[in-house]
Ligand SMILES: *[C@@H]1O[C@H](CO)[C@@H](O)[C@H](O)[C@H]1NC(C)=O
Ligand SMILES: *[C@@H]1O[C@H](CO)[C@@H](O)[C@H](O)[C@H]1NC(C)=O
Ligand SMILES: *[C@@H]1O[C@H](CO)[C@@H](O)[C@H](O)[C@H]1NC(C)=O
Ligand SMILES: *[C@@H]1O[C@H](CO)[C@@H](O)[C@H](O)[C@H]1NC(C)=O
């Protein structure tokens with residue numbers, strides 16, 4: 161259900177306008193789905209609402225009668241499906257409801273001089289039409305804002321049945337003033353609608369535009385552009401930038417503009433640019449999280465290769481000679497923030513890291529033995545969902561020796577041996593993925 165409703169795309173840059181890194185498009189299909197769900201919710205709620213009291217004065221030849229209708233509740237409501245559409249003229253939505261009829265019950269009280277009277281009533285309100293235009297905007301903090309631009313209401317007729325007290329006389333007065341009561345009800349509809357929109361707007365103002373994602377990162381999602389409404393869709397451009405909670409540092413790159421192609425078959429399309437992913441990598445990097453200490457305990461127990469000088473001495477004989485049978489550890493860290501870049505139909509992820517190897521003496525002293533730089537490039541298809549995109553990457557890894565306390569040795573030998581031994585290449589890929597998604 162969700163997969164046919166929401167489409168998630170990775171996008172290529174284009175030269176146009178300002179630069180949100182995440183774009184959302186709500187299509188008419190999505191709007192109609194939302195309207196249907198909303199109308200069902202309203203219908204359910206109507207059974208339990210109590211309407212505001214109505215009161216006023218009926219003037220008679222011999223003075224005036226003050227009346228109050230209170231405890232008004234909905235007995236039955238014939239709630240037609242409203243219509244909602246995108247309204248391009250005012251960057252908003254136009255909603256209309258026609259032919260609503262409601263049966264109400266409640267209590268009445270009346271006073272005429274010192275004479276008080278009371279009883280119950282039932283009322284039928286026929287053929288209510290309401291038209292509302294709501295404008296969408298963006299406030300100074302980047303939240304979606306709503307305001308009522310237009311409201312029109314019309315009530316065709318009301319009928320009131322009075323019971324209790326001196327009903328016959330009140331009924332006469334009420335029947336005589338039916339037009340006024342109809343007008344009174346009609347004039348209250350739009351202020352109520354507007355109040356509901358103001359209430360909704362208050363809720364929108366309380367929505368956070370920044371969220372913590374795990375312990376390390378926060379995601380900023382304010383609107384970076386005002387909403388755009390066309391005849392068939394609503395488009396929102398969000399900032400979509402991750403920050404390190406610790407450093408809150410801006411990355412040294414910017415979001416590039418892109419366009420999200422319309423997908424009318426979906427209710428909602430979400431477009432993500434490479435900037436969002438890269439800001440997350442940068443956030444991890446700038447808070448020092450892209451580093452890992454690997455020791456022998458992390459190597460799978462069945463592995464024939466151990467993290468010690470005897471075992472690695474098979475590839476680097478001087479290591480075993482200069483530091484016989486000592487345990488080792490590796491400090492692995494990113495030299496730069498990993499960068500993800502998009503090419504048509506494919507993505508490329510580059511990670512530049514450094515591996516520093518240490519030998520550990522029995523008294524705990526660690527001394528550096530060599531340092532390798534690694535460059536890993538992964539390619540993958542990206543026209544897929546976020547959760548599967550990483551799995552389709554194929555990696556290439558190059559290592560180069562940048563320092564050695566045990567004299568020169570051939571790094572390519574380690575890599576070529578690893579090709580024939582999938583336990584070690586498992587180790588390399590495991591270190592690599594731990595390193596990318598630092599946990
Ligand atoms: C929208 O605006 C255009 C031009 O300003 C106008 O011709 C049209 O009648 C308007 N449509 C509605 C539904 O108000
Ligand atoms: C919104 O953010 C504030 C502070 O940043 C936080 O205290 C509050 O719990 C957040 N509210 C929600 C609904 O996430
Ligand atoms: C080093 O690894 C080898 C296996 O390659 C093992 O036999 C030896 O006991 C290990 N040495 C230490 C100090 O762990
Ligand atoms: C630990 O042992 C090594 C080799 O035996 C020695 O060179 C080093 O000075 C010792 N370190 C300490 C702090 O004792």
Ligand SMILES: *[C@@H]1O[C@H](CO)[C@@H](O)[C@H](O)[C@H]1NC(C)=O
Pocket residue numbers: 580582
């Ligand atoms: C490990 O290597 C063996 C033979 O060299 C091969 O059959 C197996 O599929 C490999 N396993 C993985 C996970 O690559």
